[in-house]
Amino acid sequence: MAEQQQFYLLLGNLMSPDNTARKQSEETYENIPGQTKITFLLQAVHDAAAAEEVKQMAAVLLRRLLSSAFDEIYPGLTVELQTAIKTELLNCIQAENSSNIRKKVCDVAAELSRNLIDDDGNNQWPEVLKFLFDSMATDFAPNFQKKFHDKVISALLQTMEDQTNPRVQAHAAAALINFTEDCPKNLLIPYLENLVQHLHIIMVAKLQELIQKGTKLVLEQVVTSIASVADTAEEKFVPYYDLFMPSLKHIVENAVQKELRLLRGKTIECISLIGLAVGKEKFMPDASAVMQLLLKTQTDFNDLEDDDPQISYMISAWARMCKILGKEFQQYLPVVMGPLMKTASIKPEVALLDTQDMENMSEDDGWEFVNLGDQQSFGIKTAGLEEKATACQMLVCYAKELKEGFVEYTEQVVKLMVPLLKFYFHDDILERMTTMAAAESMPLLLECARVRGPEYLTQMWHFMCDALIKAIGTEPDSDVLSEIMHSFAKCIELMGDGCLNNEHFEELGGILKGKLEEHFKNQELRQAKRQDEDYDEQVEETLQDEDENDVYILTKVSDILHSLFSSYKEKVLPWFEQLLQLIVNLICPHRPWADRQWGLCIFDDVVEHCSPSSFKYAEYFLQPMLQSLCDSSPEVRQAAAYGIGVMAQFGGESYRPFCTEAIPLLVGVIQAADSRAKENVNATENCISAVGKVMRYRPECVNVNEVLPHWLSWLPLNEDKEEAVHTFNFLCDLIESNNPIVLGPDNTNLPKIFLIIADGVANESVKGEDGCSKRLANVIHQVQVSGELWTQCVSTLNEAQQKAIQDLLNTA
Incomplete structure (x- = not known):
């Protein structure tokens, strides 16, 4: 007891304003063994007699201990002490009267929970789940849904039936929304019948309550729950469609009072999500009536107040209706586009303020601020930005779904979107969403505009191009920047050779060079931070996040270069040389694997699109690639294997010795014991494809007769769909030329070939519209005319493979 009291004094001194006393206490605390610290801290947290500040400090230190030194301390504790920690934390949460301390103890429990769930989602503290169920938990997606769906769904449904406590019902419905949004479809389906029956009973009861008493809280949540379940269940919701749609349409028709705006908006959302889930065929009988309801609301749009919640729901619902109806939606554009453009054109109010002005304004009034110095701040009023962001995303949806049917609106939309590529307030997520929507729209709008001919298309591109390049050079937010870079690359691919002038190339070259130099500089800074005395696991976590952001930008640099190589071919190589040494730096052996992967991908593009001119750079990349x-x-292996394949296919005579040198290396990767493991399979399939390309395009580089039986045994490719098509086309070449090694003596290999084709079709490695599919179907047809051989081949297939063969014959 005396030791515990001494420890309380120590905790108190840790908060002392006296620097000397506090420093001595910190040194004393650091020298206490980890197990003793945990014991004393846990007792302090749970001691009702301890001072509140002592308990708070104990909870903070306990959480910090579990966060920074869990692996060093916790596994070494006795089982009894581990159990005591878990039990005491849960007891303390229930017994503690101070909300401040209870929150801090919850943080401790959360930290312990996080550490007690392994990478596969296995939970070593099952008691905490029961505790959460008893306390109305929402979700710990996605592993929570996978492991505890049976307990959670039944608990939520039971709680939703609590008619005496509407707020509890509403919270249960909200929890169900959170749970189903992240619940895998296959887990939800077994509960679907039970779920929809409960939801229907509750909806009907609450609809009656709305009519009789005017209460709407639970009904709002239940309507959204129905939408969430339908969204996850998709076509499996078809049998329940007629159960809900009449009541939902009734709500939209009759919930016209101002206080029911949110309910009406959520119901509109629910109807459109159900329509999207069940599909056009099931929804069409109601589509006309639903469209009329939406049109009536749309007609009254100008009468709605700016903060009317129906606005954002309406805008999203129109976009879903567009997805459902496809081209048939085009007739509604004249009604929809006016209000949508009005919402998308909302201009946020901005101001440059001095300190005194800023004191008279409040963030509660919808203003947010960024300090520009000691005396000035930049302010933006964010009211309306959510609706603006949603509207811009819907314009993207219309362009994507309607394509040339949207051409009438491309000019006004592009004039709206291009200025949005630059925004003011980088901390505001809504503005980021708006800018990303603007970027995404650019290639889609060009695609829509194609139907008006090259001159119109070129004018539109010229309006976009400068703004896109400038945005790539100035955008500080990595998520937004990556979307802009991706969009720019798509535009280049769409517009093709000649779309950039010399000034564009000069500016773009400087920007990409800067991005690559910044990439290397950031890596050096992160390595320096790892040497700091403050470096710990939390710092490393931050550095890893920064590294992932940098690599993602690197992938977008690769996207832009790919678009230029594929459009301009070897003509772009003189411009590329300013970046060459930086790309070479990426593939140095000491660089991180992601650098080497993307550096190799860039050289893959050089070989594929610029051969045989690419060989003048062979000294820089050939040996590293081999x-x-x-x-x-595996990511690096995959990029290298793809490079060997394009060398064989496009490289020309100069690459012949390297194709020969690569074959045993490729075979070694394919025949490795773990080559088909999940993490290795894509690299392995690229190696198989590369061997096939060498045999197909450079047969002089390999003993084809020796390698071919092995290659056949490695088929089909099921993961890399693009490379699968290459292998199937080569297989068709061999079959059509009656290759004796492939067909075998007296066609004895045909059952094996049938199996390869059936697996490929079943795994969607080839699709009905592919030219490759037609060639494979011809092979099957030729066997079909020979009754005995056909029977023999089909008899080796299981039911799914037989269906795949039949599907191929029907569709190709």
Whole structure:
């Protein structure tokens, strides 16, 4: 007891304003063994007699201990002490009267929970789940849904039936929304019948309550729950469609009072989500009536107040209706586009304020501020930005779904979107969403405009191009920047050779060079931070996040270069040379695997699109590419293997010795014991494809007769769909030329070939519209005319494979 009291004094001194006393206490605390610290801290947290500040400090230190030193301390504790920690934390949460301390103890429990769930989602503290169920938990997506769906769904449904406590019902419905949004479809389906029956009973009861008493809280949540379940269940919701749609339409028709605006908006959302889930065929009988309801609301749009919640629901519902109806939606555009453009054109109020002005304004009034210095701040009023962001996303949806049917509106939309590529307030998520929607729209609008001919298309592109390049050079937010870069690359691919002038190339070259130099500089800074005395796991977590952001931008640099190589071919190489040494730096052996992967991908594009001119750069990348075939990283192996394949296919005579040198390396990767493991399969399939391309395009580089039986045994490719088509086309070449090794003596290999084709079709490695599919179907047809051989081939297939063969014959 005395020791515990001494520890309380120590905790008190840790908060002392006296620097000397506090420093001595910190040194004393650091020298206490970890197990003793945990014991004393836990007792302090749970001691009702302890001072509140002591309990708060104990909870903070306990959480910090579990966060920073869990692996060093916790596994070494006795089972009894581990159990005591879990039990005491849960007891303390229930017994503690101070909300401040209870929150801090919840933080401790959360930290312990996080550490007690392994990478596969296995929970080593099951008691906490029961505790959460008893306290009305929402979700710990996605592992929570996978492991505890049976307990959660039944608990939520039971709680939703609590008619005496409407607020509890509403919270249960809200929890169900959170749960189903992240619940895998296959887990939800077994509960679907039970779920919809409960939801229907509650909806009907609450609809009666609305009519009789005017209460709407639970009904609002239940309507959204229905929408969430339908959204997850998709076509499996079809049998229940007629159960809900009449009541939902009734709500939209009759909930016209001002206080029911939110309910009406959520019901509109629910109807459109159900329509999207069940599909056009089931929804069409109601589509006309639903469209009339939406049109009536749309007609009254100008009478709605700016903060009317129906606005954002309406805008989203129109976009879903567009997805459902497809081209048939085009007739509604004249009604929809006016209000949508009005909402998308909302201009946020901005102001440059001095300190005194800012004191007279409040964030509660919808203003947010960024300090520009000691005396000035930049302010933006964010009211209306959510609706603006939603409207811009809907314009993207219309362009994507309607394509040339949207051409009438491309000019006004592009004039709206291009200025949005630059925004003011980088901390505001809504503005980021708006800018990302603007970027995404650019290639879609060009695609819509194609129907008006090259001159109109070129004018539109010229309006976009400068703004896109400038945005790539100035945008500080990595998520927004990546979307802009991706959009720019798509535009280049769409517009093709000649779409950039010399000034564009000069500006773009400087920007991309800067991005690559910044990439290397940031890596150096992160390495320096790892040497700091303050470096710990939390710092490393931050550095990893920064690294992922940098790599993602690197992928977008690769996207832009890919678009330029594929459009301009070897003509772009003189411009590319200003970046060459930086790309070479990426593939140096000491660089991180992601650098080497994307550096190799860039050189893959050089070979594929600029051959045979690419060979003048061979000294920079050929040996690293060959060495990378045996790299420990599967991503690097995959990029290198793809490079060998395009060397064989496009490289020309100069690359012949390297194709020969690569074959044993490729075979070694394919035949490795773990080559088909999940993390390795994509790299392995690229190696198989590369071997096939060498045999197909450079047969002089390999003993085809020796390798071909092995290659056949490695088929089909099921993961990399693009490479699968290459292998199937080569297989068709061999079959159509009656290759004796492939067909075998007296066609004995045909059952094996049938199996390869059936697996490929079943795994959607080839699709009905592909030219490759027609070739494969011809092979099947030729066998079909020979009754005995056909029977023999089909008899080796299971039911799914037989269906795949039949589907191929029907569709190709």
